[in-house]
Amino acid sequence: MTEKKEVSPKQESFIDERKIWADIEAASTSPPELVQETLDKARESKGLTPVEAAILLANTDKDLDQVLFETAIDVKKKIYGNRIVLFAPLYISSECANQCLYCGFSTSNKKLKRRTL
Numbered sequence: 001m002t003e004k005k006e007v008s009p010k011q012e013s014f015i016d017e018r019k020i021w022a023d024i025e026a027a028s029t030s031p032p033e034l035v036q037e038t039l040d041k042a043r044e045s046k047g048l049t050p051v052e053a054a055i056l057l058a059n060t061d062k063d064l065d066q067v068l069f070e071t072a073i074d075v076k077k078k079i080y081g082n083r084i085v086l087f088a089p090l091y092i093s094s095e096c097a098n099q100c101l102y103c104g105f106s107t108s109n110k111k112l113k114r115r116t117l
């Protein structure tokens with residue numbers, strides 16, 4: 001059974017794009033010691049903050065890149081073992097407050113009839 005529900009035009013994205021870009025910009029000048037510290041934390045498999053992820057993504061040191069790849073393999077093995085894990089979203093609604101450019105569920109798509117199962 002489906003129920004039609006309109007998305008309020010007042011809904012706004014909770015994503016702070018300015019902060020994301022500021023974090024990415026700040027991370028671009030991270031010294032190798034900070035990258036190594038972040039990799040040490042990543043190896044604990046307890047997750048990273050968005051700023052820490054930006055630090056790793058901005059790294060240009062080839063040696064640290066190799067450490068990053070090894071760390072990623074270690075974390076993957078620790079969490080998933082020797083398995084391949086696939087994720088598939090199960091949509092129960094076409095409502096969304098975000099505006100991803102590639103997605104038909106984007107809140108800016110006013111032509112879509114929103115439905116919730």
Ligand code: SF4
Pocket residue numbers: 096097098099100103104105106107
């Ligand atoms: S991909 Fe589509 S459904 Fe997912 S958050 Fe972006 S706009 Fe919403």
